[in-house]
């Protein structure tokens with residue numbers, strides 16, 4: 021039993037009396053929901069009545085929960101929503117909500133997904149919590165942990181999971197072939213029984229391997245016929261298969277560009293083939309030249325997704341949705357919001373975040389990412405005037421799109437605690453809650469998670485909440501400063517290496533010399549800032565109006581430039597790096613106060629991670645500070661040690 025998620029303890033029979041009205045009692049979802057109601061410890065002895073209503077306002081996935089005349093009542097329109105409602109009811113009772121005031125929750129985002137980057141040999145690309153629990157030795161694994169995983173994600177209302185890495189290689193190419201289709205179906209059925217849809221990542225170049233086709237040109241009749249036949253085969257075997265996620269023309273992956281076609285040509289070819297069966301194609305916008313030469317001053321990786329996709333607005337079929345990373349680069353601790361959001365009013369789009377902490381401490385550092393995601397979601401794009409926030413664009417509200425939503429690259433693995441760092445599970449929990457309701461506050465989400473995972477002791481809740489809320493700002497402080505990003509090792513994306521990317525082939529440069537740092541991204545530079553709407557365009561044009569935290573993303577600046585905070589850039593670097601490491605000491609002290617108040621195992625595991633983080637944040641501090649000191653020879657005003 022993997023019990024250290026937020027799921028309630030199960031008992032054999034909790035003695036609850038449960039009445040179901042109007043549901044198909046043979047449906048696996050209903051059976052599973054009933055089973056949760058009858059085995060949840062928190063519901064012991066309670067009376068519960070669930071009714072399948074036809075309340076249009078609840079739509080397909082919403083629910084109403086109440087406590088009326090001694091009975092807890094649930095209303096939903098579907099059995100998938102019943103599953104989400106049951107888990108929520110259990111959690112609310114555990115959180116001591118009385119439900120005397122009924123609550124109605126309807127998910128704001130139609131798609132609420134997790135993307136696994138799991139490989140079939142069991143490894144996980146950018147995985148920091150053990151190996152895959154879906155795959156081992158080039159085979160699919162289905163066991164008790166799989167069910168626990170699906171229960172956990174369904175309990176948060178996630179409704180889709182992509183099980184394999186977007187870089188589809190080797191055995192993963194066979195997930196759509198006879199070799200694995202039976203097991204994929206088994207997994208898909210298990211997911212469906214908890215109201216979660218299974219998606220696969222697809223190898224765009226798959227038909228190249230077929231001797232009779234040898235191409236992936238989306239305009240080639242043989243390629244088109246190959247995919248039509250393949251989709252027919254998949255749906256014969258898995259009639260409710262949800263669809264595919266595609267990474268094309270990116271980081272060495274083939275795509276339509278290889279044949280002189282556009283991204284829309286490629287996506288639409290697949291979309292047409294899958295359309296008769298109701299499936300969707302999720303097409304990633306993470307397309308860029310990863311081998312930019314340092315002498316090339318025109319190319320700007322930050323512009324890439326915009327430049328490749330912007331002109332294609334309106335050309336994608338209705339069952340295609342573009343998946344856009346939250347920032348224009350790649351999940352750095354700080355980036356601007358990608359300018360594509362709100363820019364394509366006639367194209368379905370969803371946002372891609374990363375809760376796998378690839379660049380944010382790899383689940384060895386605590387880094388609660390929900391406050392960061394909330395900043396992104398509440399960013400005003402001005403797409404249709406003031407108030408055009410990212411959250412309304414990706415939920416489909418702004419442009420009235422049905423296919424829309426949010427996903428995150430997930431942070432799970434087969435480590436006992438699922439997420440490597442016990443506190444990293446707050447991101448898995450928090451992201452699911454945010455997908456359902458982006459208006460929840462980071463503090464609210466943290467508090468729920470702490471109470472459900474640990475306990476509701478005042479000190480436990482207060483200390484862990486403080487740790488979580490301090491963690492992302494702290495990580496930003498001791499990492500690369502002012503939005504410049506990328507000062508980590510290029511191979512592992514971990515640990516300080518200020519010039520690592522500068523002198524590698526990966527084409528992501530900060531161009532620091534002894535006087536300046538940064539790439540000019542305004543209208544006189546790469547023009548990136550001009551991709552935004554007004555007033556953002558004007559705001560990012562000049563350093564004086566650019567927010568401090570993004571100064572070095574947008575501008576090439578002298579180190580003695582005075583920020584709005586009143587500090588020079590160089591003094592800001594020194595101060596934040598000292599502060600960041602001190603913040604980690606404070607978080608560590610708060611954790612140490614919890615000895616005896618949380619389980620010993622959990623206490624020890626987190627303590628061990630903090631031991632590392634305390635040391636490693638100092639290494640970040642010293643390497644980054646010394647780098648800047650040696651470049652500039654400007655001393656720290658406060659005379660602290662620089663090496």
Ligand code: GCV
Nearest residue numbers: 137145146186187267306350
């Ligand atoms: C799955 C980054 C990661 C890669 C990842 C890629 C992507 O570059 O480092 O490991 O590949 O993003 O999002 O496709």
